Amino acid sequence: DEPIQETDEAIIxxxxxxxxxxxxxxxxxxxxxxxxxxGEVALVRYKQxxxxxxxxxxxxxxxxxxxxxxxxxTERDVLVKLRHPFLVQLVFAFQDSRRLFxxxxxxxxxxxxxxLHREIFFDDDKTRFYICEIILALEFIHSKNFVxxxxxxxxxxxxxxxxxxxxxxxxxxxxxxxxxxxxxxxxTPQYLAPEVLKGTGYDNSVDWWSLGxxxxxxxxxxxxxxxxxxxxxxxxxYDEALKSFxxxxxxxxxxx
Numbered sequence: 001d002e003p004i005q006e007t008d009e010a011i012i013x014x015x016x017x018x019x020x021x022x023x024x025x026x027x028x029x030x031x032x033x034x035x036x037x038x039g040e041v042a043l044v045r046y047k048q049x050x051x052x053x054x055x056x057x058x059x060x061x062x063x064x065x066x067x068x069x070x071x072x073x074t075e076r077d078v079l080v081k082l083r084h085p086f087l088v089q090l091v092f093a094f095q096d097s098r099r100l101f102x103x104x105x106x107x108x109x110x111x112x113x114x115x116l117h118r119e120i121f122f123d124d125d126k127t128r129f130y131i132c133e134i135i136l137a138l139e140f141i142h143s144k145n146f147v148x149x150x151x152x153x154x155x156x157x158x159x160x161x162x163x164x165x166x167x168x169x170x171x172x173x174x175x176x177x178x179x180x181x182x183x184x185x186x187x188t189p190q191y192l193a194p195e196v197l198k199g200t201g202y203d204n205s206v207d208w209w210s211l212g213x214x215x216x217x218x219x220x221x222x223x224x225x226x227x228x229x230x231x232x233x234x235x236x237x238y239d240e241a242l243k244s245f246x247x248x249x250x251x252x253x254x255x256x
Contacts, residue, residue: 020048022094024101027055038062038072039099043106053091056102063100071170076102078169082144086137088157088167107165109158116153121221124252130156131215133164138211142204146172149187151210153217177203189228194242197235219255220248 027044030052034041039058046053063069079090079102092103109115112130116122122130134156141148149171157165171186181201185192193209195202216224227241247256 022092022101024096027053027103038066038068044103046103052106053103054106056104058100058102060095060098060100068170072100074172075168075170078146078172079104082141082146082169084137084140086133086164086166087140088165104167105159105165107157107167108160109162111154112156112158112164113153115158116218116221122218124219124255127215127218127255130164130218131211134166134211134214137164137166138207141166141172142177142207145174145176147175147182147204148172148207148210149182150191151207151214152188152191153214175203177205189233189238190223190225192228192233192238194235194238197233197238199235215255219251222248 026047028047030043030045032040032042033054039056039062042055042057044053044055045051058072063072076090076093079088080093083089088104088107090102090104092101094101094103134151138148138151148166148169150168151166155166155168157167159165173182173184175182181203183199183201185196185199187196187210191210191213193202193206196206213224216222224245225241227244228238
C-alpha cells in the first residue's frame with residue numbers, strides 16, 4: 001500500500017509550466033544538492049522546457065517507518081496553497097510506486113546558512129534587508145492561518161538576485177490564532193520560543209521569537225543561547241538557558 005496518495009499532475013496554478021502528467025524520465029538529473037533523513041534533493045532539468053528545478057525525492061517507505069506522512073502531506077498542502085515572492089514555489093508534484101517528487105524553483109544563491117558562516121556576521125543594512133523580506137513572508141503565512149515553526153538559516157534560500165525564499169514547510173500547521181492553539185513540541189531547539197516547551201499551547205507568535213534569534217545570529221554570527229542543543233530539553237533547562245542572554249557591544253542602537 002502506498003502511504004500517501006498524490007496526484008501525478010502538475011500543480012494547476014503554476015505559472016512556470018503547463019499542466020501535464022509527469023514521470024521521472026521527463027527530467028534530466030544534473031547533480032545532487034543535498035541529502036536528508038527521508039530522501040534527497042537534486043538539481044534537474046525539465047526536458048520539455050529546459051528549465052532548471054530543485055527536485056525533492058522522498059521514499060514512501062521511509063516516511064511511513066518514521067511517521068512522517070502527515071508532515072509530508074502538510075508540506076505539499078502548504079506549497080500548493082501559499083504563493084508568495086518570498087516563499088519557494090512548488091511547480092510539480094508527482095509520484096511513482098516507491099517515491100514522491102516535489103519539484104520547486106531552483107534557488108541559485110543557496111542557503112543563507114552558507115553565506116552567514118562564510119561572512120561570519122552581516123552588517124545592519126544586509127540584516128535589515130533579509131529580515132524585512134522574512135517578515136513579509138511570515139506575515140503572509142500567518143494571514144493564511146499557518147504557523148511556520150522552523151525558521152532558521154538552513155531553511156532560507158537565496159535566488160539569483162539575492163532575495164530570500166522560505167523553504168521546508170513540513171513543520172507548518174494550520175491554526176486559527178483566535179480559536180486554536182498548537183501543543184506539539186517541534187522545531188530546532190536553539191530557535192524555539194519558550195511557550196513551545198511550556199505545554200500550555202501556543203499560536204503563530206512563536207515565529208517572531210525565532211525571527212529575533214535569527215536576527216541576533218545574523219548580526220553577531222553567534223546564537224544568543226549557546227547552551228541550547230539538539231536532544232532532550234525540558235522547560236526548566238530551557239528557562240535556565242534564557243538567563244544567559246546578553247547583547248554584544250558591537251550591536252548598534254538601532255539593532256538593539
